[in-house]
Amino acid sequence: MKLVIIKYNAGNIQSVLYALERIGVEAIVTDDESLIRSADKVIFPGVGEASTAMNYLKERGLDILIKSLTQPVLGICLGMQLMCAYSEENDTSCLGIFDEQVKKFNPDMKEQAELKVPQIGWNNIFDLKTDLFKGLKENSYCYFVHGYYAAKGEHTIATTNYVLPYSAALHRNNFYGVQFHPEKSASVGEQILKNFIQL
Amino acid sequence: MLTKRIIPCLDIRDGRTVKGINFENIRDAGDPVELGAFYAAQGADELVFLDITATIEKRKTLSELVNRISHHINIPFTVGGGISSVEDVSVLLQNGADKISVNTSAFKNPTLIQQLAKEFGSQCVVLAIDTKLEADGDWYVYLNGGRVKTDTKCVEWAKQAVDLGAGEILLTSMNHDGTKQGFALDITATLAGLLPVPVIASGGGGTMEHFVDVFNIAKADAALAASIFHFKEIGIPELKQYLNEKGIVVRI
Numbered sequence: 158m159k160l161v162i163i164k165y166n167a168g169n170i171q172s173v174l175y176a177l178e179r180i181g182v183e184a185i186v187t188d189d190e191s192l193i194r195s196a197d198k199v200i201f202p203g204v205g206e207a208s209t210a211m212n213y214l215k216e217r218g219l220d221i222l223i224k225s226l227t228q229p230v231l232g233i234c235l236g237m238q239l240m241c242a243y244s245e246e247n248d249t250s251c252l253g254i255f256d257e258q259v260k261k262f263n264p265d266m267k268e269q270a271e272l273k274v275p276q277i278g279w280n281n282i283f284d285l286k287t288d289l290f291k292g293l294k295e296n297s298y299c300y301f302v303h304g305y306y307a308a309k310g311e312h313t314i315a316t317t318n319y320v321l322p323y324s325a326a327l328h329r330n331n332f333y334g335v336q337f338h339p340e341k342s343a344s345v346g347e348q349i350l351k352n353f354i355q356l
Numbered sequence: 357m358l359t360k361r362i363i364p365c366l367d368i369r370d371g372r373t374v375k376g377i378n379f380e381n382i383r384d385a386g387d388p389v390e391l392g393a394f395y396a397a398q399g400a401d402e403l404v405f406l407d408i409t410a411t412i413e414k415r416k417t418l419s420e421l422v423n424r425i426s427h428h429i430n431i432p433f434t435v436g437g438g439i440s441s442v443e444d445v446s447v448l449l450q451n452g453a454d455k456i457s458v459n460t461s462a463f464k465n466p467t468l469i470q471q472l473a474k475e476f477g478s479q480c481v482v483l484a485i486d487t488k489l490e491a492d493g494d495w496y497v498y499l500n501g502g503r504v505k506t507d508t509k510c511v512e513w514a515k516q517a518v519d520l521g522a523g524e525i526l527l528t529s530m531n532h533d534g535t536k537q538g539f540a541l542d543i544t545a546t547l548a549g550l551l552p553v554p555v556i557a558s559g560g561g562g563t564m565e566h567f568v569d570v571f572n573i574a575k576a577d578a579a580l581a582a583s584i585f586h587f588k589e590i591g592i593p594e595l596k597q598y599l600n601e602k603g604i605v606v607r608i
Binding site: 171172178204205271273275276278279280281298301319338340342346 | 357358359361396401426427428431432450451452454477478479480523524551552553554577578607
């Protein structure tokens with residue numbers, strides 16, 4: 158098993174590496190094309206801002222590389238959002254692997270005044286599909302930190318409710334994305350990472 | 357639904373937890389990693405490690421500790437204490453901290469919040485405020501672990517800090533801290549209602565009912581406590597069960 162974490166300018170890479178260590182999986186962090194292409198599994202993490210991250214990927218040709226990968230790829234948080242078609246965050250065209258659009262949470266100031274943006278904390282995921290969630294109960298809790306969300310669409314494989322129901326996870330062909338942080342989601346997150354490794 | 361969060365706080369000095377902690381099921385309760393892992397397994401939603409190491413030379417110990425914590429703990433954690441620059445934060449985040457908290461240094465140099473938010477994102481910038489209700493009926497900001505009074509009102513500073521990019525407010529009431537008589541519901545409610553970011557209430561939690569009140573009445577997003585967890589006066593699983601029975605959404 159050769160697992161690669163794509164190295165770029167968007168935080169939390171160490172956390173993902175350590176989480177994999179905890180489940181007994183070694184990974185390498187790299188932006189080298191041949192290493193990424195030859196990996197069995199690829200993780201595309203990310204915390205940060207969409208346009209800055211997309212520019213960085215484009216400058217290095219990583220945008221084209223990621224889209225062309227054929228092994229299982231898991232985008233996490235911003236990584237997942239960048240795999241969508243478009244993000245409202247600074248009007249950014251993204252990779253377009255998933256057709257879904259990324260929008261800003263816009264709580265109704267009367268009805269939802271208590272909902273803060275970004276969403277920070279543990280929320281439940283439901284309508285779980287695919288083996289990524291094998292062994293997990295409906296409404297398991299995962300840790301989220303985000304102000305933008307991917308709308309629900311045909312590629313949605315898990316849903317979460319905050320302001321509105323949105324995509325907690327997406328899947329198309331070999332590509333998977335999760336909005337939450339499995340690396341910080343206690344045993345539920347560890348199960349999801351293990352499931353990804355076994356895909 | 358997004359849950360309310362329960363956050364144990366561990367005070368660290370020279371890489372060890374302080375306060376007489378007594379857990380017979382932990383090999384070394386003085387080890388922040390062991391204690392943190394214990395709380396994580398008990399269902400804590402996040403952890404806060406507050407470094408009270410006095411000397412700068414010992415700061416390296418902290419980054420090594422943070423690295424060890426992030427290897428072993430599978431929930432988010434915040435590191436605070438003595439952080440005063442972008443470089444300080446960079447080292448801690450590189451070693452795996454999810455968030456950092458700033459207090460006195462940010463008050464003295466508010467642009468620090470802006471710099472940190474720009475460099476690392478608001479989601480990892482927690483502004484800690486120590487506040488005290490004065491005889492004039494207003495809550496004021498205190499610095500240096502509560503030793504230095506300022507003339508700035510808590511609400512004004514919290515608003516300014518959020519405008520500058522603070523992503524969460526960790527609010528400690530000095531009037532309530534250590535009393536076990538309940539959280540400061542009024543100032544917590546004021547900030548929670550006013551600010552667009554989450555408010556973590558701290559200081560005064562002594563019974564499970566106090567947690568119900570801080571969530572239901574004060575609308576806090578999270579509640580932080582130290583000694584009641586360390587001394588096993590309240591267990592996290594029992595607390596969460598109780599909150600759940602009271603209709604408060606928690607992760608169980």
